[in-house]
Amino acid sequence: MNSARRTGDRHALRDYALFAAFVAPNLLLLLLFVYRPLVQGVWLSFFSWDLISPDWEWVGLDNYREYLTDSASHYILRNTLIFSVGTVIGSMSLGLGLALLLNLPLRGREVVRTILFTPYVISGAAIGVVWLFIFDPRLGLLAALLAKVGLPSPDWFNDPNWAMPMVIIAYVWKNLGYTVVVFLAGLQSIPGDLYEAARVDGAGSWSRLRHVTLPMLSPVTLFLLVTNTLSSVQAFDMIRVMTQGGPLEATKTMNYQLYEEGFVRFHVGTASTIATLLFLLLLATTLLQLRTMERRVHYS
Amino acid sequence: MSAQAETVAPPRAPAQTDAIVAPMRMSVGALLAYLVLGVAVLIIAVPLVWMVLGSFKTRAEILTVPIRWLPASVGPANYLTAWHDAPFDRFYLNSLLVTTLGGGLKVVNGVLTAYALVFLRFPKKSLVFYAVLGALMVSAQITLIPNYVFVANLGWIDTYAGLIVPSAATAIGTFMFRQHFLTIPREVIEAARMDGVGHVGLLWRVILPMSRPTLVTFSLLAAVWEWNDFLWPLLVTNSLTMRTLPIGLTYLRSTEGATNWGAVMAGTVLVVLPVLVFFLWAQRHIVSGIMSGSVKG
Numbered sequence: 001m002n003s004a005r006r007t008g009d010r011h012a013l014r015d016y017a018l019f020a021a022f023v024a025p026n027l028l029l030l031l032l033f034v035y036r037p038l039v040q041g042v043w044l045s046f047f048s049w050d051l052i053s054p055d056w057e058w059v060g061l062d063n064y065r066e067y068l069t070d071s072a073s074h075y076i077l078r079n080t081l082i083f084s085v086g087t088v089i090g091s092m093s094l095g096l097g098l099a100l101l102l103n104l105p106l107r108g109r110e111v112v113r114t115i116l117f118t119p120y121v122i123s124g125a126a127i128g129v130v131w132l133f134i135f136d137p138r139l140g141l142l143a144a145l146l147a148k149v150g151l152p153s154p155d156w157f158n159d160p161n162w163a164m165p166m167v168i169i170a171y172v173w174k175n176l177g178y179t180v181v182v183f184l185a186g187l188q189s190i191p192g193d194l195y196e197a198a199r200v201d202g203a204g205s206w207s208r209l210r211h212v213t214l215p216m217l218s219p220v221t222l223f224l225l226v227t228n229t230l231s232s233v234q235a236f237d238m239i240r241v242m243t244q245g246g247p248l249e250a251t252k253t254m255n256y257q258l259y260e261e262g263f264v265r266f267h268v269g270t271a272s273t274i275a276t277l278l279f280l281l282l283l284a285t286t287l288l289q290l291r292t293m294e295r296r297v298h299y300s
Numbered sequence: 301m302s303a304q305a306e307t308v309a310p311p312r313a314p315a316q317t318d319a320i321v322a323p324m325r326m327s328v329g330a331l332l333a334y335l336v337l338g339v340a341v342l343i344i345a346v347p348l349v350w351m352v353l354g355s356f357k358t359r360a361e362i363l364t365v366p367i368r369w370l371p372a373s374v375g376p377a378n379y380l381t382a383w384h385d386a387p388f389d390r391f392y393l394n395s396l397l398v399t400t401l402g403g404g405l406k407v408v409n410g411v412l413t414a415y416a417l418v419f420l421r422f423p424k425k426s427l428v429f430y431a432v433l434g435a436l437m438v439s440a441q442i443t444l445i446p447n448y449v450f451v452a453n454l455g456w457i458d459t460y461a462g463l464i465v466p467s468a469a470t471a472i473g474t475f476m477f478r479q480h481f482l483t484i485p486r487e488v489i490e491a492a493r494m495d496g497v498g499h500v501g502l503l504w505r506v507i508l509p510m511s512r513p514t515l516v517t518f519s520l521l522a523a524v525w526e527w528n529d530f531l532w533p534l535l536v537t538n539s540l541t542m543r544t545l546p547i548g549l550t551y552l553r554s555t556e557g558a559t560n561w562g563a564v565m566a567g568t569v570l571v572v573l574p575v576l577v578f579f580l581w582a583q584r585h586i587v588s589g590i591m592s593g594s595v596k597g
Contacts, residue, residue, distance in 0.1 A: 022416035029469030037446030237530035
């Protein structure tokens with residue numbers, strides 16, 4: 001009995017050692033490149049620093065006060081909001097419509113699904129370049145198509161009112177497939193007998209959509225709302241390639257501003273302030289989702 | 301971004317069968333559905349087709365009004381220009397290294413951590429799980445500047461280490477593999493343990509072969525993320541020969557000026573083509589990974 005316990009201990013110790021060895025690289029990297037910079041990133045927002053000089057100057061909450069009272073940053077907040085709301089509403093509404101169609105027993109729907117999903121795996125930089133070619137007001141495809149119906153092309157590149165719609169269109173084009181596929185998974189997980197029951201009750205297809213499909217889809221809708229918001233707030237490569245935040249800052253979002261303040265103007269304090277605010281915003285969104293999900297799990 | 305494995309239940313439930321109930325109405329409905337889906341497919345496909353066509357057009361053909369859809373001839377001229385004006389061989393080498401090494405390390409880290417969390421004993425190991433899970437809540441923006449400063453202090457600017465190491469850990473991968481390992485029946489593990497198989501043998505000969513779908517899906521997703529990654533490679537490299545393809549493409553565009561779209565489209569095809577072929581070959585696994593709902597790249 002004694003010896004059995006001893007071999008048990010030895011096994012346990014071997015387990016401990018192996019556990020440590022297996023987990024160490026991943027955990028160490030997460031500590032070094034996620035948790036450590038998280039703390040330092042927030043810490044830096046209380047300083048004024050130019051990324052190079054050895055001295056960090058403590059400024060307390062000045063960065064926050066300046067950022068939140070500056071009218072330029074209000075404009076950028078507005079841009080961030082327009083971009084996020086525009087891309088999220090665009091992806092969600094088009095995505096739901098297409099997913100509903102793809103859920104019908106149609107021939108070739110798998111092929112359609114694959115095609116719609118394709119842009120999602122392509123580099124945002126490449127897609128940005130392709131859309132610049134299409135949007136080019138002088139020799140682009142879109143200008144030619146508009147000319148066919150007698151419309152002049154907007155000056156997408158230089159008109160502050162048209163640059164944002166341009167980026168939103170290109171972004172929705174790239175990411176729509178993700179939303180379609182997740183909505184489709186949600187639709188396919190709705191039990192068929194619910195529709196059967198609704199049909200027995202004499203519900204038409206519209207009423208089934210309203211009273212069965214949409215309510216059953218609400219967890220997926222919330223999930224997509226959150227993930228789409230998170231990724232659109234963090235959009236960078238397409239904005240960088242297509243407009244660099246211009247013209248006249250019309251497409252500059254908080255995330256793009258962070259990059260500029262940090263790595264173009266070397267205002268590390270300001271950039272860290274923006275980063276901290278973004279972090280809190282994204283964290284709140286994620287936690288909100290986790291909470292609602294928990295409630296849903298308790299339900300069922 | 302976040303960990304929502306349970307939000308979307310797996311597919312394979314019966315689909316709606318309106319067609320059988322109302323064949324007449326459905327045929328009109330189906331026609332409409334096909335029409336809308338056809339338009340959607342066109343809107344997605346035309347820009348990509350336009351890119352490929354553009355990569356074969358001469359400058360004159362691109363400047364022609366009204367537009368010409370097809371190039372007069374299909375030749376490699378624009379590709380040669382692009383390759384001459386920007387070092388695409390280096391871009392390819394760098395992107396391949398970053399994708400295979402970076403993606404590979406993510407897979408290894410995810411598998412090992414998940415194995416330890418599920419099959420090995422350790423005091424308070426749930427703390428390790430929460431530490432990994434917590435990393436999912438930390439968005440890349442807040443870590444950007446400190447990581448840049450840290451990597452610069454290590455002397456890793458413009459090196460492969462700087463490109464690869466900071467993103468070699470994976471929280472989402474750990475989470476995905478853990479979810480899958482938890483579904484492997486205990487009896488299988490115990491039977492192998494009875495036969496005297498050690499943990500390494502168990503992982504290599506039992507667990508991994510039983511995890512092929514998750515392994516394939518996560519490897520593909522990790523590869524696509526690494527290939528397309530933009531901001532970090534933009535910051536951490538500064539010499540042209542260390543750039544990856546997406547950054548190299550923006551360089552090509554800046555050297556070609558505003559009108560030489562043919563060469564720029566050729567460069568774009570060079571960036572897009574490998575991932576496109578890869579995706580069409582493996583799309584089933586990638587789409588099913590997204591459909592299982594746990595991943596948002």
